[in-house]
Amino acid sequence: MQELEELLKKYQDNLVNTNLEMEEFLTTFPELDVNSDILSQLDNDKLKKIEFLIPKLNLERQEREMIPMAFDYYYKNQGLNLNDLIIQDTNLENFVNLIKNLYLRLMKYKKNKVIEYKKIIDKDTLIIENITNAKKLLDSTDEVEMKTLISYLKELPISRDTILELTRKSLERNLVIYNQNTNLEVVEDTKIIPEDIVVPDDFDYQNAISVYLRKIDYFLQNLERDGNYQAEKYASQAKVVNLKDRLLSIKEDYDFCLENPDYFKEDIKNVQKEIKVLLAEIDMEIDSYETSFKEDENIESDKGRDLIFLSSTMKDMNEFKKGICSQIISKNLYKRLHNLKNDEVVYGMPVTMIKTTYPINQLNAPRSTGGTPRIFYQIIDNKAIVLLLGIEGRDDISIFKQNLESRIKNNEYLNLIESFRLSHDKPTEISPYDKQMTNQEYLEFLLQNYKTRESDFFERFHSECYNPASIVR
Numbered sequence: 001m002q003e004l005e006e007l008l009k010k011y012q013d014n015l016v017n018t019n020l021e022m023e024e025f026l027t028t029f030p031e032l033d034v035n036s037d038i039l040s041q042l043d044n045d046k047l048k049k050i051e052f053l054i055p056k057l058n059l060e061r062q063e064r065e066m067i068p069m070a071f072d073y074y075y076k077n078q079g080l081n082l083n084d085l086i087i088q089d090t091n092l093e094n095f096v097n098l099i100k101n102l103y104l105r106l107m108k109y110k111k112n113k114v115i116e117y118k119k120i121i122d123k124d125t126l127i128i129e130n131i132t133n134a135k136k137l138l139d140s141t142d143e144v145e146m147k148t149l150i151s152y153l154k155e156l157p158i159s160r161d162t163i164l165e166l167t168r169k170s171l172e173r174n175l176v177i178y179n180q181n182t183n184l185e186v187v188e189d190t191k192i193i194p195e196d197i198v199v200p201d202d203f204d205y206q207n208a209i210s211v212y213l214r215k216i217d218y219f220l221q222n223l224e225r226d227g228n229y230q231a232e233k234y235a236s237q238a239k240v241v242n243l244k245d246r247l248l249s250i251k252e253d254y255d256f257c258l259e260n261p262d263y264f265k266e267d268i269k270n271v272q273k274e275i276k277v278l279l280a281e282i283d284m285e286i287d288s289y290e291t292s293f294k295e296d297e298n299i300e301s302d303k304g305r306d307l308i309f310l311s312s313t314m315k316d317m318n319e320f321k322k323g324i325c326s327q328i329i330s331k332n333l334y335k336r337l338h339n340l341k342n343d344e345v346v347y348g349m350p351v352t353m354i355k356t357t358y359p360i361n362q363l364n365a366p367r368s369t370g371g372t373p374r375i376f377y378q379i380i381d382n383k384a385i386v387l388l389l390g391i392e393g394r395d396d397i398s399i400f401k402q403n404l405e406s407r408i409k410n411n412e413y414l415n416l417i418e419s420f421r422l423s424h425d426k427p428t429e430i431s432p433y434d435k436q437m438t439n440q441e442y443l444e445f446l447l448q449n450y451k452t453r454e455s456d457f458f459e460r461f462h463s464e465c466y467n468p469a470s471i472v473r
Helices: 002-028 044-057 061-076 090-139 146-153 160-181 205-225 231-258 265-293 311-320 327-342 397-408 411-425 439-464
Strands: 307-309 361-364 372-380 383-392
Touching: 002 090, 044 061, 044 090, 061 090, 090 146, 090 160, 146 160, 160 231, 205 231, 205 265, 231 265, 307 327, 307 439, 311 327, 311 383, 311 439, 327 361, 327 372, 327 383, 372 397, 383 397, 383 411, 397 411, 411 439
Parallel strands: 307 383
Antiparallel strands: 361 372, 372 383
């Protein structure tokens, strides 16, 4: 709000100063009627004012050279009544014609100058109105209409950070009002941590926090582009902003504890449990909104990053077939595959239980009855190798680890990774896998085959597991 106050004061002062400048310009501008006798209207004061304005006219060199002689003639003969001369000499005629010509051009300059002043005045007035309107919304105790507020703020010369901060505070206030109207309690920063939460030893909490902050930012960016302007959108937006603030606060606590881990040993465990609870809340809120209000999207094979399905991954599809698992699980897996293919930012969690050259990440689909779909993948050159598709149950962590270890030791995977490496390091050398091709050519050949397999995967998935086009809304 302080930046808005300072901005309002600045543009109010600008408006006053511009109006004063325009008034002074109009007051000091010399007045002549070129259709009447010029000589009888002229005096030294008017001529000095005309002479002062001449540099504004951008005259040609020949015109500029005529002016000193003509003005000198007038000053030398100003004691005489030039209209009483019996013979009107050429110098007098030249002077009168010069003054008429200059004044007509000065009138045009005056008109353009006034237009410039009015443009500045209109611009400053509009900015002042937008600031005033934005302040009224921000100072009000009622729910803020976010679309209206943003329409005012985006017209102001303020930083993006200021717009985000003002929007965030308004969303938080809307959340309080929303919860009051629906008899819900506002989520507090301090939460009761369930005793039965299991904290895996290899879970990277700092990495998880970074990933979930990206996940929140990505969700909020998509929400801004979302054409849904129902109350649910703003309620979800406000809740997620609140969750982000809590996550940032927990991050500070965790970083502080890690500075002296021996002393804060017990505190670290509690903070870790709190992090797990909060990450689950974030997943639940984002997944709940996306499941309820976002339309299903088809994956088009010619768009987005390529998905590389290993032969073993193709067999994972069997777990998601109709009749084996619920449609909601297959649908949620499909949505996350779409995210992996098309989103610039993939907010997958790092898998720390297995070390590889290229980090393994996992995407969790929204929770549903019967299990949570998981995707394990690696990103190489903006291509995603899909290592494993599965459904998380109560005891699946060790199963996932075992399957992942076997797949990264599989010849198909090892050959693919080596082909990427050789293509980077020795692109023009003969491939050890095909003597008729260079390393670069062989990788391109492999990737083309995997692209065909990607199409095969989705054709089978649509027919055997889940096809959004068949769902009647």
